[in-house]
Amino acid sequence: MALTGLFLCLFLAGHLAGNLQLIFGTSLQFNEYALFMTTNPAVKILSYLTYISILFHAIDGILLTFQNKAARPIGYAKTDGSSSSFASRNMAVLGTIILVFIVTHMVNFWAKMHFDESMPLQETVVESPMGELTLYNTVNGSYVNKEAVEVRNVTDFYDPQLNLKVGQGYKDLHKITFEFFKDEKFGLIFTLGYVLAMLAMAFHLWHGFQSAFQSLGATGSKLTPAIKLFGKLFSVIVPLLFAIIPIYIHFSK
Template sequence: MAKSALLKSSLGKKYWMALTGLFLCLFLVGHLLGNLQLLSGGKDAALNFNKYALFMTSNPAVKLLSYLTYFSILFHAVDGILLAVKNKKARPIQYAKENPQANTIWASRNMAVLGTLILVFIVTHMVNFWSKMHFDENMPLQTITIENGGASNEFYVTTDGSYLPVSQFEQGILEIKNRTDFYDATAGVKMKEGYKDLYKITVAFFKNPDYGLIASILYTLAMVVLGFHLYHGFGSAFQSMGANSPKYTPFITNFGKAFSILVPLLFAIIPLYIHFIL
């Protein structure tokens, strides 16, 4: 009975909203640190980002955290919608002299709308990048071009730091199986593993002459929405969990405001940098 009340009551919903929201804030930081490698520039930017992508999709501990992240996103979204509906039903008739602007900020009054927009962004983001990384049979593998004696030769980059000539694959000496595994074509023995080139996919998406600019602008606007959502949600999460005291609340509030500006801003810089500078 107690467990049911914890899930169904408004207090319980706010508690779980806070927990999942704070967990997702940690995910944002980790995801941002990986994505910032796109801004590093230089010849190693692609390899560093693709190493990060491989680690995020192959490490067992990270996979477990990924499933927890998917659950948290869905639970946070559904719980938020149910809480908004429940609050609406609790007061179907508005007060005659209601003036919410005087007591609450705009973000707090529109958290459900902001959250819905973020959910739409997450879905489209996963379709364009996550799904390709996991399921696209035509996902390119990272290559590097090396100049030698006036001739240019292309090589596949392997996870052990060696290179395999693309010409050997064209000649049928080597072949690619399972999207990343390099095999001896004759013996059928696995030789090396390569990197899926998510860097190439990402850069091509935001630099696409047909929709790259629009995609970059929409991504940036999505980060503005995320910033407003975090601006209210970060501090509200701690308040819902009872962390509300004269000693710590000012710090939490100020940290939350800085977090809600800095993290979305850094995310927003990435597509703009790729489209206009890279």
């Protein structure tokens, strides 16, 4: 739990850095980043590690929870929770919320990015003498006229007459994301859901971060207070920044 948990903390930090481009970057920058993340071999390895970590963290957590429940077959008639924190007592519940969130999150974004055949592509609109012209961005930095090409295999641009590939586009994850949170019917619900999931994440980290070091035996009279402080900051700041993004998108013009 400790090792996978800490690895997932690293993943969170990286993921957050990428996501923040939704606020601080252009859509092209974000989509470039998204493409990089889905194609770079090193990132691929990391992403597989992440999937395995999530899986392992979840399965291990579930097993532990069952074992722990079995260790007390008859419960108490009266309990008083004053000797431990809410977060520490509810890691399994919080973890489950996060797991549900991760699944929906992956269906909404990751799956679209990977498998959606009708994924929109990054476009650039320019003023031309003939009026507004919509161009597709290509991955090598040039443009192709949207009217002049045919999109095949989701991202490949083909000259329809010559039947030749003339370039490759960026999947427009940026657009998908903005549309998702700005959806007229459900945008607010999606945003709220996301924020709530981040709240669960905050509590999960509030206990989990320092707990991981304790489980690894990485403690000390100077080290432990530092880890505790860092853990608390991490558990507040990271989910908060994550949560700000959909709120920003939802309320942006």
